[in-house]
Amino acid sequence: MLISRKGSSAAYIPGSRLNPRDKRMNTMTAFSVNGKQVNLDVDPSTPLLWVIRDHLGLTGTKYGCGMAQCGACTVHIDGEAVRSCVAPVSRAAGKAVTTIEGLSSDLSHPLQRAWLEEDVPQCGYCQSGQLMSAAVLLRQKPQPTDEDIDQAMTGNICRCGTYPRIRRAIHRAAGMVVKAGVR
Amino acid sequence: MNHGSLKLERPRTVGMPRRDFLKFSVAASGGLLIGFYFPGVSGTASAQASANEFMPNAFVRIGTDEQVTVIVNHSEMGQGVYTSLPMLLAEELDADWSKVGFESAPVDPKYNHPVFGMQMTGGSSSVWSGMEQFRQAGAAARAMLIAAAAQRWSIEPIYCRTEAGAVFDNSDGKLTYGQLAADAAKLPPPAKVQLKDPKNFKLIGKPIKRLDTGVKSNGSAVFGLDVKLPGMLTAVVARPPIFGAKVKSFDDSRARSMPGVRKIAQVPSGVAVVADTFWQAKVARDTLRVEWDEGAMHNFSTTQLMQQFRERAKSPGVSVRKEGDAPAALASAAKTIQAVYEAPYLSHLMMEPLNCVVDLRSDSCEVWTGSQFQTIDRANAAKTAGLPNEKVQLHTTFLGGGFGRRANPQSDFVVEAVAVAKAVGAPTKVKVVWTREDDMQGGWYRPAFLHAIEGGIDASGNAVSWRSRSVGQSIMAGTPFEGMMQGKPYDPASVEGLDDLPYAIPNLAVESHQVDVNVPVQWLRSVGHSHTAFAAECFMDELAALAQKDPCQFRRDLLQKQPRYLGVLDLAAQKSGWGQPLPKGMGRGIAVHFAFGSYVAHVAEVSVTDGNIKVHRMVCAVDCGQYVNPGIIASQIEGGAIFGASAALFQELTFENGRLQQTNFNTFPVMRMNECPEIETYIVESEEKSGGIGEPGVPCAAPAIANALFAVTGKRIRRLPIRLTEAV
Numbered sequence: 010m011l012i013s014r015k016g017s018s019a020a021y022i023p024g025s026r027l028n029p030r031d032k033r034m035n036t037m038t039a040f041s042v043n044g045k046q047v048n049l050d051v052d053p054s055t056p057l058l059w060v061i062r063d064h065l066g067l068t069g070t071k072y073g074c075g076m077a078q079c080g081a082c083t084v085h086i087d088g089e090a091v092r093s094c095v096a097p098v099s100r101a102a103g104k105a106v107t108t109i110e111g112l113s114s115d116l117s118h119p120l121q122r123a124w125l126e127e128d129v130p131q132c133g134y135c136q137s138g139q140l141m142s143a144a145v146l147l148r149q150k151p152q153p154t155d156e157d158i159d160q161a162m163t164g165n166i167c168r169c170g171t172y173p174r175i176r177r178a179i180h181r182a183a184g185m186v187v188k189a190g191v192r
Numbered sequence: 193m194n195h196g197s198l199k200l201e202r203p204r205t206v207g208m209p210r211r212d213f214l215k216f217s218v219a220a221s222g223g224l225l226i227g228f229y230f231p232g233v234s235g236t237a238s239a240q241a242s243a244n245e246f247m248p249n250a251f252v253r254i255g256t257d258e259q260v261t262v263i264v265n266h267s268e269m270g271q272g273v274y275t276s277l278p279m280l281l282a283e284e285l286d287a288d289w290s291k292v293g294f295e296s297a298p299v300d301p302k303y304n305h306p307v308f309g310m311q312m313t314g315g316s317s318s319v320w321s322g323m324e325q326f327r328q329a330g331a332a333a334r335a336m337l338i339a340a341a342a343q344r345w346s347i348e349p350i351y352c353r354t355e356a357g358a359v360f361d362n363s364d365g366k367l368t369y370g371q372l373a374a375d376a377a378k379l380p381p382p383a384k385v386q387l388k389d390p391k392n393f394k395l396i397g398k399p400i401k402r403l404d405t406g407v408k409s410n411g412s413a414v415f416g417l418d419v420k421l422p423g424m425l426t427a428v429v430a431r432p433p434i435f436g437a438k439v440k441s442f443d444d445s446r447a448r449s450m451p452g453v454r455k456i457a458q459v460p461s462g463v464a465v466v467a468d469t470f471w472q473a474k475v476a477r478d479t480l481r482v483e484w485d486e487g488a489m490h491n492f493s494t495t496q497l498m499q500q501f502r503e504r505a506k507s508p509g510v511s512v513r514k515e516g517d518a519p520a521a522l523a524s525a526a527k528t529i530q531a532v533y534e535a536p537y538l539s540h541l542m543m544e545p546l547n548c549v550v551d552l553r554s555d556s557c558e559v560w561t562g563s564q565f566q567t568i569d570r571a572n573a574a575k576t577a578g579l580p581n582e583k584v585q586l587h588t589t590f591l592g593g594g595f596g597r598r599a600n601p602q603s604d605f606v607v608e609a610v611a612v613a614k615a616v617g618a619p620t621k622v623k624v625v626w627t628r629e630d631d632m633q634g635g636w637y638r639p640a641f642l643h644a645i646e647g648g649i650d651a652s653g654n655a656v657s658w659r660s661r662s663v664g665q666s667i668m669a670g671t672p673f674e675g676m677m678q679g680k681p682y683d684p685a686s687v688e689g690l691d692d693l694p695y696a697i698p699n700l701a702v703e704s705h706q707v708d709v710n711v712p713v714q715w716l717r718s719v720g721h722s723h724t725a726f727a728a729e730c731f732m733d734e735l736a737a738l739a740q741k742d743p744c745q746f747r748r749d750l751l752q753k754q755p756r757y758l759g760v761l762d763l764a765a766q767k768s769g770w771g772q773p774l775p776k777g778m779g780r781g782i783a784v785h786f787a788f789g790s791y792v793a794h795v796a797e798v799s800v801t802d803g804n805i806k807v808h809r810m811v812c813a814v815d816c817g818q819y820v821n822p823g824i825i826a827s828q829i830e831g832g833a834i835f836g837a838s839a840a841l842f843q844e845l846t847f848e849n850g851r852l853q854q855t856n857f858n859t860f861p862v863m864r865m866n867e868c869p870e871i872e873t874y875i876v877e878s879e880e881k882s883g884g885i886g887e888p889g890v891p892c893a894a895p896a897i898a899n900a901l902f903a904v905t906g907k908r909i910r911r912l913p914i915r916l917t918e919a920v
Contacts, residue, residue, distance in 0.1 A: 069411015131270030133408030134592030170834030
């Protein structure tokens, strides 16, 4: 898959805040996204988030803060949770990026099944990032404790307040006994 | 509009033309019909459409493929209306729930809120106001499907029954709704329908799983920010750093030649930079040098403002409520106490920053956005575009949080996007994106408030007097919503929760000072209750301490004629183990409040270690009358508690030299996973009329936490956000 955008090959303007140290023109950046190879003609300092959303059209990954404060933009690079809003696309070069669209094709990931069981989302905007952070946690710690969940999920803000259900869903996904719900 | 795709989803409905299917009008379901005046908006004061606008009921479509699509006239912003409202319709339709889907309604008078007379979502009103509307729509559809089956079988409709998406006769006859859809479409609508006896409900009252969880768990739900049109440009706007400031001049020499930049133009709200992609627009905007005419607010400081509020509270305000003689009773009371409570400006801080997509053509316009105010937003878009209303379509996407911000009387984020599109020139497709900083600094906050309260008790410890003075900005004065003030010299949204203080205190005076400040303010989740409950319920605790009574019992004594307040108070107390010992260093606090038709009580358990506050547990009891989906109610109560606790513990907007000091989550924090307490929700079984649920969970959080901190530290919290160093 070759994606190039017309209009994006104009000369880089020295002194712009795009990346003051980077005097290069756009370059081709190659990596894989959800198992598909992409090769993009894009300024290498563009945050991965906006490449994923605007260039690749995968809008499941969300913008929330632009400074790695909220976690809505969390994706995986070679299996590691990364805040894509502050990661330049160059960081993905030659690597494997996974977005929410690649977590499963059919909501079959244990976390997605648990999310459905616990009816986790409210507005839903932060949930892609929550799921991507939780997926790394579960891979690293298949039976996470509450403290593990605190540590892994504290970088992901939910303004609607779905934290209690996220916690339950992660435990459920881990196959642990879920405490009785409300009422 | 269709909101995303779910891989497991069945094909979308194809079949009969929706508008021909049901032909009846849903009458306004009684209650208060409030007229708003919006220039350029016609017919908003009435739920009745004019003759040429009359449309058949358009709340449901049934396809020959058995799909039941419920068209929802309220916006989905987390509160679950894409499930609870379809449940109401599906209940009366006897639909097969596994075949039920949802779609957001277009803008049309027939989708107006039956009480507020315009298409909108707010006031925790979607379910109670839609109760009759959606049930009637489902029942009417069912009656027509039965009539179609009866015709097919040549029997009287009375011999037909329905279950799970099919009509049955007395023997082995069965016709599914899909098989009957085409015939039913040719039939006249029933003049009158019988609604189910609640004891026969199969869906209502059950914790049915949400219909939108799948699309919100695989990234396919389409929020405003996700809308992408072919050839669409993206714009970022440089807005004034001070409210009321205007562009004096700007230098765009660097931005103009940056990659992808297509247009830089001054618009009424600032300077717009339009580029191929967001990042190009954002980076180019950051190179603009804008000189601002700073205007009158250049010295504005919230420190000074609160000082003015304190001075103002020393003089009597406009009387809101008066019973007995509060000043005399204060003078003769055995003991008195006074306290001043302060709450800051707050940002809604939806996870999805504001955005709006506009497809502007010479003779028409389409808008995609997460709107809570469809009627107003479309009208304001039309006015800005110079087009008649009917030439403008507004598509409601999923809202990545609303909390009131997307219900802006001026449609600020919609009007601006149309203005940007005009600056680019029709035909054009452009998306305006607000960065987090733009969103937080863009105004329309929860107003800062001060409540000065004095109270007195007699020698036996009975509360005998209460006088409160509230000082703050009106949300409604000077806006099209001024009609909601009903000619009163105060804004009900400033004193709600105080004007209906439920305690049996014989001498009561509630006063209001309305202060004009040029900071744009707006309703934020639970509106006035978000600060009045903090003041009222903390002061009740102070009075209880003055009377040397248990705070829960003190309230109980004064609520003997308020059974629903008492019900939630007792339930929360009982479930929390109120009165039972806690480990050393921990304390409990209680609060009870009524808002938006529902009663809520919280008990918070907190500890303080090395000056750090930890909220361990929040026990919440709610009486929202008859309820539709207890699972969603629990979500809203949990979320409300967290929303309220976030504000109580962390959040404050401050201004210096007219400039907002907060910009992002690092300076305006939200509660995080590691800070989140265990939350338990208990719902009171009730036959009373349904109340709201999106907002009532918020108000009690701050006072319950503050009162628990008193139990731990012996010091009172009188200002939000809570700072132990300020406790007295």
